Amino acid sequence: MPSVALEEVLRDVRRALEDPALQEGLRRAYTGAERRVPEILAEHPEILELARRVEEAKRRVLEDLDRYIEMAVESLKGVGAEPHFAGTAEEAREIVAGIVGSGKVVVMSKSMVAAEIGLREHLESLGNEVWETDLGELLIQLQGSKPMHTIAPAIHLTREEAARLVSEKLGVKLDGEKIEEIVAVVRRYLRDKFVRADVGISGANALAADTGAFVLVENEGNIRLVTGLPPLHIAVVGVDKIVPTLTDAFHVAMVQAAYASLYPPTYLNVIAGPSSTADIEKKRVYGAHGPPKLHVVLVDNGRKKAAKKPLLAEQLRCIRCGRCQLECPVWRLTANHWGGPVYGGPMGVGWTAVTLGEESGAELAHLCLGCARCDEVCPVRIPLSRIIRWLKKLYAESHGL
Ligand code: SF4
Incomplete structure (x- = not known):
């Protein structure tokens, strides 16, 4: 499976931002989606x-x-x-x-x-x-x-x-x-x-x-x-x-x-x-x-190894609902062009760290704005922004920064 390099991530993201068809598709799909989940939860507490x-x-x-x-x-x-x-x-x-x-x-x-x-x-x-x-x-x-x-x-x-x-x-x-x-x-x-x-x-x-x-x-x-x-x-x-x-x-x-x-x-x-x-x-x-x-x-x-890591283990509770992706301001512009080769958005960074190694997750972490909106909407309370902050720290340490 492919590993991840920061330059490639940035290239991919730039392509996504300059792709009018992708931006239009995301704009059309997104309209109203952010309201539907709170409505469902209000109807079915x-x-x-x-x-x-x-x-x-x-x-x-x-x-x-x-x-x-x-x-x-x-x-x-x-x-x-x-x-x-x-x-x-x-x-x-x-x-x-x-x-x-x-x-x-x-x-x-x-x-x-x-x-x-x-x-x-x-x-x-x-x-x-x-x-x-x-x-x-x-x-x-x-x-x-x-x-x-x-x-x-x-x-x-x-x-x-x-x-x-x-x-x-x-x-x-x-x-x-x-x-x-x-x-x-x-x-x-x-x-x-x-x-x-x-x-x-x-x-x-x-x-x-x-x-x-x-x-x-x-x-x-x-x-x-x-x-x-x-x-x-x-x-x-x-x-x-x-x-x-x-x-x-x-x-x-x-x-x-x-x-x-x-x-x-x-x-x-x-x-x-x-x-x-x-x-x-x-x-x-x-x-x-x-x-x-x-x-x-x-x-x-990579799941058994991640289960032994205090913070990364929390990503394994993910039920793949995709809610954090819709809430993320970066994902809304890039879709899964940011977040990893397979998974994307905030959950994608964590899953990339689980399945391809922490170094790959760390390469992706920098594009996160740290707004933590993903944490607030996750049904199983995965601290996504903390996982990403930890990966940023790993990157800095491994690059002598
Ligand atoms: S909101 Fe939580 S459970 Fe849903 S995909 Fe994101 S991390 Fe996984």
Whole structure:
């Protein structure tokens, strides 16, 4: 995976500031988004209580991460799933590649950890036909760029740019640039991929150590197809997603949906093992209508080491709601061009330090203005501005300043 250098960050940021299409896309997407979350919280104050419970549950796991990983592995085996553990991004890629092989059709649902380990590109390099099925993530795939927001990867694209990408790259004719038309065309185009897919790859919002069940929250309905239609399902899950119980996992999904301003979520998927039936003579047979095989790849990639660091450990509570990004004055102008090669904005700086090393996070820290608005909106009270200040100090020390 790439490391980060300050000159490149500055170049990227300047390009973002001088890109009128990106600035217009961000301006259109941002209007009103800042008001929606407070409205949801005012209508559903119980979410604030759930957020406190999520914070506590995540703290408990991070204090004893190895034990919770072991519990999750045993629970996954108990429900008939096949667990794997990957220490690094490379190991994670190799494990998934070993299961998928080559010459397959693969459908993926949006997963930041899959982007973190460069999974799609790796599977494509092995001769697989790989399709992102989340609309925003598909647009990113067609554009050959990177996700620009945790929840809304194509937040920076205008409808005109989305229409151009879909018609040029998918070779389909569009009547105009109406968003409804773009969505309908992509829906028709991807149907065939879902049906032909040999493998479905998803992430997870939370994985319950007590049961081996994991939860995925969504609005499009693509996750249901990715995880339900192909004969093989692989879930790639960062070990930070482990929570003690299935109830905690539901709480994560509810809080994440609310802070992503998508509440109530349209779909909440729970997966505990491969599809099975015991309808005939009470004999359990795997592979009824869903996949008969489920692999779960648990990814460390710096998380266990970070869990032992007093301040950086706090970043691991992140539930990827993207709220801090929308609140950040720097992110509003640059999107994920600032914050790291995969993650972006205030949370991106911390995640880059976790996954690529503190030196890489430190290179990014300087563009932070220190306003601390991100701290105030984070549902799990991650002290993002303190993490970034600490990284600035590391940079100064390591450069003899
Ligand atoms: S750091 Fe907090 S606000 Fe930002 S994405 Fe993570 S949980 Fe959400």
